[in-house]
Amino acid sequence: MSNRTNGQTAPVADVQLPHVNIDDLIVCLKYYVDEENAHIRIKDLAICAACDPKPCLAFCPAHVFETDRHGRMMVGYQACIECGSCRVACPFRNVDWRLPRGGHGVAYKYG
Amino acid sequence: MTGRLTFDAIVVGAGPAGVAAALTMARGGLNVIIIERGRFAGAKNLFGGVFYTHALADVLPDYWERKPPFERPVTEQGYWMLSPDSAIRVMHKSERYLKEPADAYTVLRARFDPWFAEQAAAAGALLITRTTVTQLLKDERGRVIGVDTDRPEGKVYAPVVIIAEGVNNLLTQQAGLIASDLPPKYVALAVKEYINLPAKDLQIRFGLSGPREGVAIDVFGDVTLGLPGTGFIYTDQSGISIGVGMLLDEFVTHRLRPYEVLERFKHHPVVRPYLEGGEVREYGAHLIPEMGYDRMPKLAGDGVMVAGDAAGMVDALHREGTNLAITAGKMAGETALAAHQAGDFSAAFLSRYRRNLEGTFVLQDMKQYRRMTDFLESSPQFMGTYVNLLNEAALRYFTAHGIPKRTMEHDILKMVRERRSFTGVAWDMLKLMRAMRG
Ligand SMILES: Cc1cc2nc3c(=O)[nH]c(=O)nc-3n(C[C@H](O)[C@H](O)[C@H](O)COP(=O)(O)OP(=O)(O)OC[C@H]3O[C@@H](n4cnc5c(N)ncnc54)[C@H](O)[C@@H]3O)c2cc1C
Ligand code: SF4
Ligand code: SF4
Numbered sequence: 001m002s003n004r005t006n007g008q009t010a011p012v013a014d015v016q017l018p019h020v021n022i023d024d025l026i027v028c029l030k031y032y033v034d035e036e037n038a039h040i041r042i043k044d045l046a047i048c049a050a051c052d053p054k055p056c057l058a059f060c061p062a063h064v065f066e067t068d069r070h071g072r073m074m075v076g077y078q079a080c081i082e083c084g085s086c087r088v089a090c091p092f093r094n095v096d097w098r099l100p101r102g103g104h105g106v107a108y109k110y111g
Numbered sequence: 112m113t114g115r116l117t118f119d120a121i122v123v124g125a126g127p128a129g130v131a132a133a134l135t136m137a138r139g140g141l142n143v144i145i146i147e148r149g150r151f152a153g154a155k156n157l158f159g160g161v162f163y164t165h166a167l168a169d170v171l172p173d174y175w176e177r178k179p180p181f182e183r184p185v186t187e188q189g190y191w192m193l194s195p196d197s198a199i200r201v202m203h204k205s206e207r208y209l210k211e212p213a214d215a216y217t218v219l220r221a222r223f224d225p226w227f228a229e230q231a232a233a234a235g236a237l238l239i240t241r242t243t244v245t246q247l248l249k250d251e252r253g254r255v256i257g258v259d260t261d262r263p264e265g266k267v268y269a270p271v272v273i274i275a276e277g278v279n280n281l282l283t284q285q286a287g288l289i290a291s292d293l294p295p296k297y298v299a300l301a302v303k304e305y306i307n308l309p310a311k312d313l314q315i316r317f318g319l320s321g322p323r324e325g326v327a328i329d330v331f332g333d334v335t336l337g338l339p340g341t342g343f344i345y346t347d348q349s350g351i352s353i354g355v356g357m358l359l360d361e362f363v364t365h366r367l368r369p370y371e372v373l374e375r376f377k378h379h380p381v382v383r384p385y386l387e388g389g390e391v392r393e394y395g396a397h398l399i400p401e402m403g404y405d406r407m408p409k410l411a412g413d414g415v416m417v418a419g420d421a422a423g424m425v426d427a428l429h430r431e432g433t434n435l436a437i438t439a440g441k442m443a444g445e446t447a448l449a450a451h452q453a454g455d456f457s458a459a460f461l462s463r464y465r466r467n468l469e470g471t472f473v474l475q476d477m478k479q480y481r482r483m484t485d486f487l488e489s490s491p492q493f494m495g496t497y498v499n500l501l502n503e504a505a506l507r508y509f510t511a512h513g514i515p516k517r518t519m520e521h522d523i524l525k526m527v528r529e530r531r532s533f534t535g536v537a538w539d540m541l542k543l544m545r546a547m548r549g
Contacts, residue, residue, distance in 0.1 A: 017371040025394035059362035061396035084279040103241030111220030
């Protein structure tokens with residue numbers, strides 16, 4: 001457990017996780033989407049193509065990362081809740097991550 | 112060109128650390144600006160929800176008269192240790208928690224943070240929202256002299272900048288106070304839902320006599336699939352804050368979706384009845400810095416200080432962070448006041464900020480738990496194995512099987528031995544002790 005290399009994945013034994021439709025969770029959030037400005041970009045799509053475990057498909061709490069029919073990485077930055085996980089957890093540092101412009105992005109009502 | 116926009120001090124971020132710093136400096140007579148990227152203070156902030164009042168009372172002695180938007184006082188608190196089908200609950204309830212103001216309240220950040228920021232504004236600090244600080248401005252000798260923002264002509268100058276940007280420490284890195292990003296093994300990812308429930312139902316379910324009582328539960332074991340991490344259930348005024356957090360590395364390694372881990376927790380047979388009929392009103396996620404004392408950034412440089420999550424000031428074991436942030440923000444603010452008096456904004460002068468913090472619970476607690484993150488990483492069995500073991504032991508202990516008690520006790524010991532060798536147990540306990548003693 002301790003000497004992990006980044007990008008290696010291992011299942012947790014005997015655990016069945018319930019399926020969650022993330023869209024149902026995201027709809028209750030308020031966003032002020034910056035249509036002209038994506039604050040998250042993939043630096044190099046070829047790196048994603050070669051990234052075997054693609055952990056971002058799982059750990060991103062808003063499921064912003066998604067592959068299209070051809071396996072190409074797509075980033076739905078509009079749903080991002082700005083946690084910052086992909087910035088530090090992409091094993092190849094392949095995510096260009098910025099803060100959205102002031103006033104844009106998610107706005108919690110409860111937090 | 113008109114003259115440049117200059118203040119006595121700039122604070123980046125209107126979370127607890129930034130607001131406490133701004134409030135302290137404004138009270139001390141400085142001309143202060145707080146720059147916040149959210150549409151309002153708190154728009155970007157989410158936490159589990161227990162807020163400790165001691166630090167607030169320190170910066171705002173009359174806070175109670177100012178009617179802070181607290182949810183419920185915490186009058187019962189403790190731990191649930193979940194196995195897949197059972198729970199051991201160790202809860203503490205006391206008459207002594209029933210006083211006003213209480214020592215701890217549950218809080219929703221999108222309600223609390225704007226109130227706190229308003230108190231700083233009332234003291235004279237200028238709060239500018241919807242503005243992201245993009246860069247620190249430095250002079251030719253590398254001293255911080257202001258910030259640039261994403262506003263047109265958005266440069267602002269001051270001899271001292273207090274960075275209170277939270278866990279995503281981009282500016283702290285830019286200031287050269289920390290060398291790099293936090294690796295995913297030193298940062299926890301937490302997801303949370305706010306679930307609406309009529310106060311009456313909530314009170315019946317949690318055994319509360321009215322709105323002046325509230326419960327804070329931290330959960331171990333099956334909640335995180337036995338991996339290092341915790342869950343929480345806190346009662347709000349008419350809702351429940353429920354969430355789970357684990358080191359980001361665990362999500363990566365096990366390819367777990369955080370919202371599915373939370374959903375599983377919500378479906379746990381012991382948890383589900385509490386949520387019945389509740390509506391999810393909000394979902395969100397946030398990181399928690401868990402780099403520990405030894406990996407904290409430098410707290411001061413020339414013309415700059417850093418406070419709160421940006422500086423790694425979190426005590427994960429006791430779910431404390433807002434109080435550390437407030438106390439540190441206050442001390443950074445006091446140091447800025449002293450720097451103005453002395454006319455000295457050098458790193459050498461500002462380093463008294465750290466010295467002062469060494470004398471408080473902030474750095475003393477951080478120091479005491481310096482080995483905690485490494486301990487959990489090196490002892491993954493701690494959560495899962497022991498919590499399951501306790502539950503099974505409890506099941507045997509509380510059930511009459513028609514066997515002599517001595518046999519029952521023997522069975523329990525045997526069970527322990529099968530799961531983990533005695534030397535293993537002893538070693539775990541030793542390491543836990545060391546991690547807790549510092
Ligand atoms: C799930 C969870 C549960 C927690 N539970 C508890 C608990 O029960 N009790 C407790 O005391 N603590 C808890 N904490 C910890 C606590 O939330 C933090 O320690 C605390 O919020 C830190 O305060 P801060 O002011 O340093 O940072 P933050 O509260 O993160 O504030 C930072 C602010 O800076 C703004 N900002 C960032 N960058 C910029 C920029 N470039 N320009 C302009 N603005 C910027 C952000 O929008 C934000 O408003 C929890 C945390 C999490 C995530
Ligand atoms: S973003 Fe990072 S983790 Fe995700 S597929 Fe690309 S390289 Fe892999
Ligand atoms: S910041 Fe968080 S929510 Fe946004 S894309 Fe990255 S991991 Fe997903």
